């Protein structure tokens with residue numbers, strides 16, 4: 001095992017060998033096309049931008065034509081990249097600013113570039129580096145994650161990570177390194193499932209070697225254990241390694257839908273504790289002690305219950321809870337449910353881990369079968385989960401995927417963003433869904449939104465069916481499929 005100290009030269013050599021083709025992934029022929037494509041890439045994949053720009057550049061090939069474009073014409077061409085109204089406004093403003101201040105050309109001075117509509121510091125760095133060869137190291141989500149996992153920076157903001165990287169690597173290598181780290185983040189060092197076993201940097205990576213927790217996921221990576229130099233947290237062992245007769249008998253569930261699932265599997269007698277939101281079936285409120293909420297469970301109470309397994313879910317329970325359980329020496333199992341398919345895997349894992357593999361397999365197989373077949377790409381649907389401020393469940397959430405399975409196209413930023421009133425307008429949903437929980441949306445809210453969005457279909461829906469994964473995934477699928 002190598003030292004966990006950053007070894008910039010060795011890293012660079014490996015990255016060069018691994019990614020000789022690393023380059024800007026946005027298709028462009030000149031600085032104007034690059035700045036437009038970079039503006040479009042906000043909240044959108046590069047692949048989607050590359051599908052969009054040929055038609056856009058055919059119609060508006062330069063700053064002069066874009067400066068005179070009509071908002072609705074640009075919107076129609078870039079609609080699929082998301083936030084299209086705002087982006088169209090910025091693009092037209094960009095064309096006008098280039099004509100008014102720079103003779104229609106994209107300036108290469110950082111200050112002038114950064115002053116253009118829609119061009120922030122990160123966009124300016126990308127354009128400077130790729131269009132003009134000016135050394136710059138724009139830190140995007142991939143570089144931020146990879147740099148911290150590799151121990152190149154402990155900073156918690158992209159700006160500070162950028163400063164750390166610029167200190168570590170020679171200026172003349174910044175552009176190349178920028179692309180290599182992005183390629184590495186996309187191809188190997190995935191946000192949720194880094195492929196450490198296949199990683200050419202493994203022996204240089206303190207996260208992959210288990211010398212520190214993954215700064216992105218907050219846990220030690222599974223591959224790390226054999227080579228780890230520090231003890232792993234006492235997370236529950238992987239399900240496949242747990243013999244049935246060792247199955248836990250005193251389970252604390254911090255996930256309402258998992259609590260219900262355990263009862264459905266006939267394991268209520270093994271429930272030693274639950275959160276106050278674990279309220280189904282109703283009778284468990286009188287028989288299983290509560291241990292606080294999902295975000296802030298009473299850890300002393302949990303310890304006193306002496307569980308042999310605490311079940312968590314990564315969105316439902318903060319990672320600090322898992323850390324605290326580890327510090328208390330309590331074994332835990334953290335599920336991660338972001339898609340309906342994740343439920344299939346979690347049902348199998350829970351079945352094996354809890355000593356009821358047949359129950360898990362039967363449910364998983366049935367669910368898997370119900371996911372087969374082509375899905376339609378239906379109306380753009382926005383699911384609101386909170387009011388004041390508005391919050392939505394984005395495409396990269398269980399709810400988003402449930403909608404997808406039901407033939408809707410979930411929209412909005414990923415995860416659970418707070419949305420301004422303007423964001424709601426910009427998203428222009430064709431369907432607005434209001435689950436009755438976690439926020440108690442009711443008919444009054446439905447009527448208000450319907451007045452505000454007369455062209456959208458606004459629906460109030462059973463919140464438990466929509467949001468209680470595992471125990472009610474089938475009901476959720478029926479609901480969204482039947483609904484269309």
Ligand code: SF4
Pocket residue numbers: 146149150188189190194195196199200201202205206207208209
């Ligand atoms: S070893 Fe794992 S965590 Fe480290 S860079 Fe490679 S994939 Fe990422």
